[in-house]
Amino acid sequence: MSQQVHQFFADLWQDYIQRTPSADKVHQVLGKGHSIINDHVAFRTFNIAPVNLDALATLIESMGYFANGDYEFTEKKLRAKHFEHADPTLPKVFVSELLVESFSPQVQRVIQRMVAGIAPEQVQQPAFLYSGTHWDVTYDEYQMLLAESEYAAWMSAFGFCANHFTVSVNALPGYSTLESVNATLKNAGFTLNSSGGEIKGSPEVYLEQSATMADHVEVRFKDKAARIPSCFYEFAKRYELAPGKLYTGFVAASADKIFESTNSK
Numbered sequence: 001m002s003q004q005v006h007q008f009f010a011d012l013w014q015d016y017i018q019r020t021p022s023a024d025k026v027h028q029v030l031g032k033g034h035s036i037i038n039d040h041v042a043f044r045t046f047n048i049a050p051v052n053l054d055a056l057a058t059l060i061e062s063m064g065y066f067a068n069g070d071y072e073f074t075e076k077k078l079r080a081k082h083f084e085h086a087d088p089t090l091p092k093v094f095v096s097e098l099l100v101e102s103f104s105p106q107v108q109r110v111i112q113r114m115v116a117g118i119a120p121e122q123v124q125q126p127a128f129l130y131s132g133t134h135w136d137v138t139y140d141e142y143q144m145l146l147a148e149s150e151y152a153a154w155m156s157a158f159g160f161c162a163n164h165f166t167v168s169v170n171a172l173p174g175y176s177t178l179e180s181v182n183a184t185l186k187n188a189g190f191t192l193n194s195s196g197g198e199i200k201g202s203p204e205v206y207l208e209q210s211a212t213m214a215d216h217v218e219v220r221f222k223d224k225a226a227r228i229p230s231c232f233y234e235f236a237k238r239y240e241l242a243p244g245k246l247y248t249g250f251v252a253a254s255a256d257k258i259f260e261s262t263n264s265k
């Protein structure tokens with residue numbers, strides 16, 4: 001089982017780097033030949049069967065993960081859970097879902113049409129989590145979603161895939177602070193997400209996070225192609241809850257800002 005789960009993350013990574021050209025550069029700049037340990041990966045979805053958070057949770061739990069935290073994002077109309085694995089070399093998993101009924105009828109209609117093309121039988125293997133889009137949207141529909149929810153628009157363009165991987169700064173040789181990681185990234189030309197400050201969180205909440213702004217890639221919509229924000233890389237430093245025991249949860253106020261790493265500006 002563990003071998004299969006490691007293979008899942010290797011496949012997820014190969015899919016992710018296709019729309020995240022800077023991911024390899026992040027590894028070169030920070031890893032200098034060492035391998036990088038990831039703290040977590042994140043997925044996005046809609047709260048509609050058969051792809052809602054509970055359905056994706058079933059796939060993640062089938063790989064031996066267990067849920068260990070619930071989060072709410074009132075302003076962005078999202079909720080989320082995180083999952084952990086007994087194997088400490090496996091990344092945690094963060095999954096959010098958009099509360100679709102909170103949006104305008106026209107946004108709901110487009111999202112319902114997108115999801116209607118997915119049969120429950122297609123959502124039975126973990127590989128669904130990097131199966132991409134199962135629908136066509138026009139560029140105007142993308143813009144219409146974008147006006148109400150950046151998250152909805154991002155989902156319409158990229159579908160099911162890793163939204164980001166996250167370097168574990170605790171496990172990164174040569175760095176003891178997130179500030180020094182951020183400085184190295186900025187020197188190498190990366191733009192960091194500065195919403196709420198470059199460092200989200202603090203030792204008081206046992207977690208500090210930063211993220212690059214998403215790469216831009218060309219996406220082929222139904223009627224035309226456009227360059228739009230795709231995926232990003234995150235950096236996390238965890239603090240001890242008790243001697244030898246790092247905090248394993250997430251911090252909603254910080255996550256709220258990390259979501260903005262796929263904004264256009």
Ligand code: OOG
Pocket residue numbers: 042043044094096163209234250251254255256258259260
């Ligand atoms: C997830 C944002 C939250 C974290 O580590 O707090 C997050 C997303 O952008 O989909 O990843």
Ligand code: NI
Pocket residue numbers: 040041042094164166234258
């Ligand atoms: Ni994250």
